[in-house]
Amino acid sequence: MKRRDVLKLLSLGAAGLSGGFFTIQLFNKEAPAIVFLTDQPTTDLFYVLKQLKQYSDYRISEQPISPVPQDATLFLHGKLTDPFADGTPHWFKTFTHQLRSRKRPATALIALEPETDIRKESIIIKSNGQIVDVLDVSRNYADIIVPVQMGKTHLSLQDGTISVTHASCKHKLCQKQGAISEGHLICAPNRLVVSLPRPSKFDALIG
């Protein structure tokens, strides 16, 4: 190997190492993540947080939705679990049962994610608990194809808002959710979760 090549390799290596600093930190998978649809956001959120108090740090997002039945989903170690399966916490079974037995439609989607660092620029797409894509929120994509259990789901990212343009599930609730600029897009049948970064518009929400 010539001296010139050694120098080239060294400079490439150094550049690569510096690039490594920007690697995105992935989710902490120890604590469960919970997403639920409710007509009583505050009361239910307090209840869930009381149950989760052994885990310290949660990123919570809340967004209004067009009316859908109330329900809850639980992600354990990054995987969506059956609420009534063995091993699911008892309180979560009760909570899910309670939500499903309510007659009024849900008006809000609440997501609790065990995470501390705010990633301001990345949209994370998870299918069946696995990260399948990470997008830069400032880019525009007319068609993002995500392979899911029931085929393919098509997403579109335009001006910081993401939407499902074609859903492969039966009820297409994810498609009906419309374009969102914060929080989460969820397709429960396909175990697809699209997490948007913290709202760039504001740093805190009160009222």
Next chain:
Amino acid sequence: MKKNRLLRTHAYHTAILIGSVVFFLFLGCQKSSHTYRFTRFSMDTVIEYTVVSSDQQTALKAVNAAHQTIVTLDSLYWEENPTSPIFQLNHATNSVVLPDSVYQFLRRIQTYWKLTHGLFDPSVKPFLDLYGFEQDSPTPPTPEKIASVRPYVGFQHFHFQPGNRMAKEAPQNAIALGGVAKGYAVDRAVAVLQQMGIQAGIVNAGGDLRCWRADDNYWQVGIRHPRKQGLLAVLKLQNAAVATSGDYQRYYFYQNVRYHHLIDPRTGEPGRLSQSATVIAPTCETADAFATGLFIMGPRAGIAWLDSLNGIDGILVDSSGNVHTSRYIDRYIVELVK
């Protein structure tokens, strides 16, 4: 010639190498700041800490210390905690000696009570208890019941005596610090975070928020609309506190009438002039107390009152949904839904 070219090539590659190494070292050494967010539960609400720090460990350490302060204050100021001085005061027949910090806090409460012309009044507890907000299917009290406890409401029935002693005129006199204790706790938590070297951050205790930062940027804070989905306003804040009192925070419907927790000390009934009142003030304690006062005052008296105060601004949504703002609110507004 050939030697010269070889030397130039070597010089070129050496420059790239040195440049890359310097760049790498620069990245390795510089302490870039990240924003970390932690969520905790205390004072019966969700407390969000947003802190700017060079590393997660420092941020976590500071947040843990700040949260410990809030937990301690919760046990001191929660009137239902049998060991709290406030519980002892409420259950005393005559007078009690209070810890200095609690005594001083109640002194400040007295100031807010006076400044809001008696409309922020923590001594409405006897009224509040009649509404049964803690019950599963509550019903509002009859006018007779309200009249029966009226003599015991009013902060003028509490007297500050030497030696941190607080006296009350009747055993039934009682106070509920509800909202304002949260504001005080936020102020204390911010002080702890600042002492631990956090240069910028937000503490948001279920809507009582205080933020600070040393640079020229702003924190953007969204305020929920009391009725509609979405936001009433987006504010830009640097070093300020903001609190909102709303009739949608703790309420029930009885015979299609909304009964909420913001009781008008004059009538013993929930304040009917506003849907929500937001106050921006230098401290969260002040913002909290004034938001309650502003809510009860309603648009006409409330906005005039805000404009008479220095450095205090606010937004009020009246009972018909109209939005009213104080004179100098524009300096904080990014967006306002009218």
